[in-house]
Every structure is written in structure tokens, then in C-alpha cells.
Amino acid sequence: AQTVTQSQPEMSVQEAETVTLSCTYDTSENNYYLFWYKQPPSRQMILVIRQEAYKQQNATENRFSVNFQKAAKSFSLKISDSQLGDTAMYFCALPGGGADGLTFGKGTHLIIQP
């Protein structure tokens, strides 16, 4: 069974700081994808970034990047130059919740302080 663990229920940083959200997972698959989703107060689920497990290079999307450690089954999200609009719940996800569906972690509530 797939498991996804986010050990930080809540984090708070000042605007413009860099913050790292942690995620560990367990899977028996060898080739898979990993995802970070953002859920702002509007509650919409927005894909932030994804990583292909067979690629050694860490994925980057503007201010968002990941630190993917396949052997350690770790997939952390780094947000640089944080902005007030980054305030949201962040969920790490791994395919496995039903065919091609996803298994989600419990989320990290990130608060960006002005």
C-alpha cells in the first residue's frame, strides 16, 4: 500500500523568506511520479510541481523546486522568495489511490506573514 507522510502540520515564515516543506513516502513501484498540490483558502486544488522518479534532476517551476531523494523516499518542496499568495495548504501526493489516482498526505498549512 502507498503511504505519504507530511510531518509538519503548520509552518509560518516571513514574506520573501525561503521555506521547505517535507514529504516522505513509501511505494513498491520503481517508476512513478510525485506531486505537490496547493489548496489556497478558495479550496481549489492547484498542481504546483511534479517529479518523475526516473529523472535524477530535481524539478523546478519558477520559485518552486523539489529536493527528490529516491533512495530515502523523500520529496520536499522548496519555495523561494515566498509571497503572501503562497499562503495555503500544501499536499504531497503519489499515484496509487485507485488505479491512476493519488494518495495524499495530510497536508502542511503554510502561512506567509507580511
Add this chain to the structure above:
Amino acid sequence: NAGVMQNPRHLVRRRGQEARLRCSPMKGHSHVYWYRQLPEEGLKFMVYLQKENIIDESGMPKERFSAEFPKEGPSILRIQQVVRGDSAAYFCASSPPTGSSGNTIYFGEGSWLTVV
């Protein structure tokens, strides 16, 4: 290209009534997923459907809940005889046929069910 469309966005039902939530996947997507999010929790997988087929319903309660994705029209999640514990956000997601986009699924904006 419209995203995943869900309606209604908000639904209030009295205990014992039925709730029907609709989801139209993104154009070109043939896979639909339903997830439930209870307050202060992450999303939990309920059911995965393709057109006219339920592929995996392992996350859906055995009683009162059903889902369909007919040949024509939206996918529908149906909850009969609702109870207060059914109050939650229900998210629909869709994806293209397997392998064509790296398993990325795209979410709708959710339907909030409140049972009073």
C-alpha cells in the same frame, strides 16, 4: 479548454435526503476520480471511473454512495439518505488515458455538501 467542471459548488441537504454531485471532465479526458475532503484533512480517494465502467471503488462506502460515468453526460456521485458525517468537500478530478500525461490529474473546484 475548460477545466474540470463541478456543480453545484455548494449544496445543503437535510438528513435523509439525497445529494447528487456532477462532474464534467476536461475535454479529451476519459478518466474521472472522486475524492472526499473532511474538515482539516487531506483528500481521500473514493472511486475511479471510465466511461460506463467503475474501475476502482475501494474508497467509497459500501452503503448509500454510488457513482456513475455514463456514455453521455457528466459523472455523478450520488449519496442517498445523507447523514451529518457526509458533510465534506467532494472533489472531482480527471486525466487523459493512462500514460499520455504522466499520470497528472486535474481537479475541479469542489462541491461543498452541508447536511443539516
